[in-house]
Amino acid sequence: MKLAQVALGVQDLGRAxxxxTELLGHPPAGTFDPPGLVFFxxxxxxxxxxxxxxxxxxxLQVDSVRTQIEELRRRGTPVIAEPHxxxxxxxxxxxxxxxxxxxxFVRDxxxxxxxxxSHEPSE
Structure with a gap:
């Protein structure tokens, strides 16, 4: 069995x-509006x-949680739990x-x- 799709509830489709798009570094694979669906x-x-x-x-798996969080913090994304x-x-x-x-953890x-x-070598 393979995971095919995850749905995420949003309030503002354009804003989300x-x-x-900025977080993942690429545009959606498909947009269907109506009915209001965006796929990555x-x-x-x-x-x-x-x-x-x-x-x-x-x-989301990333190369380095610490690097990712610092980039998101620079963009103004609210950090809820610091890297640990x-x-x-x-x-x-x-x-x-x-x-x-x-x-x-952050808030989108x-x-x-x-x-x-991320999986990083033990310090």
């Missing part, structure tokens, strides 16, 4: 599209922005062995909580 391709998994969809908590290590990977069952799992343009994760 601009936020995610995340390496084969579709991110759907839709007015009225339920809330979702997305975790949540555990160390002893084996490769959930990530590369002998790395730390970093997390941080619509107030949704958005998590960032």
């Amino acid at each position: 599209t601009a936020f995610y 391709d995340l390496e084969g998994v579709r991110l759907l922005l839709e007015v009225g969809a339920p809330a979702a908590l997305l975790y 290590v949540i555990f160390r990977h002893a084996d490769d069952s959930l990530g590369p062995a002998e790395t730390d799992e970093w997390l941080a 343009s619509e107030g949704n909580l958005l998590g960032f994760a």
